[in-house]
Amino acid sequence: MLIILWISISLMLLSAILSGKNRYKRVIGAGGWTVFSIHWLQQPFHYIAIDDYVNVALTIAMSIFCLLIARTMYLQYTNRYTPMEGEIDITYMATNAIAIGSVFYFPFAEISALKEWLIGMVTNNIMWTLNMLGFSAYRAGNMITYNGHTVEIILGCTAIESIALFMGLIASVNAPMKKLLSAFMVSVPVIYILNILRDVFVVVAYGEMWFGPNSFEIAHHMIAKAGSGVALFVIAYMVMRILPEILELIDGLWNMTTEQINKLRKKV
Structure with missing residues (x-):
């Protein structure tokens, strides 16, 4: 349900904007992650219906991960978990990162007017690039036809997921504005331009049938x-060179997850 998603985002946003001295910051964040885990736990049913068992496993794992973060934040709230000095x-x-990334992604994913605007803008940019390169294509709405073969531009063709991810990660780091701006410039605009290409x-x-009858599948899926x-791997490397705190975040999340799992196993 959409309401669950918005509740989780709202709680995490509230936790993010509260002062670090506010003692309720952690418990509100824990609540946000708990509700976010419920959102992810709803997803496997969709993937089971289409026999996509890889995403079934991933969404269940994401739900568990959210619960582990929620547990850590609750332990921090009760002063039973304190980060090491430094x-x-x-x-x-x-x-x-999740709160800010969600603000950039979910409005486009869930609000029809914003989704249509973004898809329309990307479709315009694709058409402009095709014309600049000398390919005579035409469009009808978000459908682009070239050589009698039509491609539909959907939200997944806009790279909004990757853009939102990097926006969330960059904005979550406490660093000088110059470094944040540098990280932004080597990621978000680059992702958008590469996605258009x-x-x-x-x-x-697909229009030229470069790879035979399965040209779309080979070109798009492979x-x-x-x-x-x-490209995302290279961009992530460049961003982490500028903001090594992001690598510390990834490493810290891994250590926190394994630590919490080991503690829970010992209790069982």
């Missing part, structure tokens, strides 16, 4: 996805 505040950074490649490859993965 260690970054993992749960605070993670809550900020990716979409153009899929449209042209080549474009592999290219996107490599």
Whole structure:
């Protein structure tokens, strides 16, 4: 249910904006992560229906991960878990990253007017690029046709998920504005431009039938996805070179997760 998602985001946002001295900051954040885990726990039913068992496992794992963070924040609230001296505040950074990233993603995913605006803007940019490169394509709404083959531009073609992820991570770091701006410039605009080129490649490859009858599947599901993965890896590396705190966050979340799992196993 959508209401569950918005409740979790609202709680995490409230936790993020409260002063660090506010004793209720942690318990509110814990509540947000708990509700967020319920959101993820609803997703496996959809993936079971379409026999996508990889995503079934991933969404269940994400739900468990959210509960572990919620447990850690509650222990922090009750003064039973204190970060080591000099260690970054993992749960605070993670809550900020999810809250900020969600603000950038879910309005576009759940509000029809914003979704249509974003898809329309990306479709315009794809058409402009195709024309600049000399490919005579035409559009009808969010459908682009080239050489008699039509590609539909949907939300997944906008890269909003990756953009929101990097926006959340960058904004969660306490660093000088110059470094934050540098991290932003090597990630968000680059992701958007590369995504337009990716979409153009899929449209042209499908229209020209570069890879035979399965040109769309090969271009979109294999080549474009592999290219996107490599690009995101390089971009993430560049961002972490500028903001090493993000690497500390990832490492800290891993250590926190394994520590909490080991403690729970000992109690069983």
